């Protein structure tokens with residue numbers, strides 16, 4: 001039996017049998033870490049309310065053998081985010097990022113940057129300092145951390161200038177010039193899969209402009225409702241390509257949006 005200590009944020013908590021639960025944690029040292037909490041569902045005495053979603057824990061764990069699921073021995077709550085649960089959209093945005101990390105980050109692959117990013121995002125959400133506009137920039141920052149930030153300043157296919165082009169190609173991983181967009185459309189005509197689509201140059205420029213901006217100034221970003229929808233679609237199409245499906249939390253956010261406007 002080997003014991004050790006780790007720190008992490010709970011991305012997912014699901015019941016296992018009547019008493020136990022499995023936690024998926026985002027940890028700086030081991031990336032996604034799956035741990036078993038014996039009596040995590042039943043025993044209030046053992047873990048209390050410490051195993052709630054997004055809680056930041058420091059915990060001791062042990063493994064019976066190498067490669068087996070680790071079991072939590074005890075957990076200390078470092079930080080919790082109750083305010084996030086008081087607003088459906090705020091919760092949905094946090095759940096979306098949690099879901100993407102869960103799907104796209106490997107178990108055992110260290111994730112100090114991802115951990116810092118998500119912790120800061122949770123703190124900002126908790127303090128009501130998150131906005132839908134800022135969320136778009138955070139979403140692209142998340143893609144960057146995952147190593148999948150789309151190229152938006154040059155043609156991702158031929159490296160040429162994007163003058164007059166407002167086309168984006170998921171297959172090429174970025175904006176493409178008009179010639180490359182046409183070539184790709186011709187090449188893939190009649191086949192399934194994604195085709196180059198329009199992304200206005202204003203959206204592209206706003207996202208690029210804020211890319212290297214001091215994080216303290218990012219709250220200044222403003223999209224029009226139309227360009228924000230466009231930027232969100234752009235991000236989602238990149239995430240779909242990365243995960244091979246649409247995140248569930250994204251459908252949930254869409255439903256909330258429809259209820260608010262309809």
Ligand SMILES: [Zn+2]
Nearest residue numbers: 155158177180
């Ligand atoms: Zn090109």
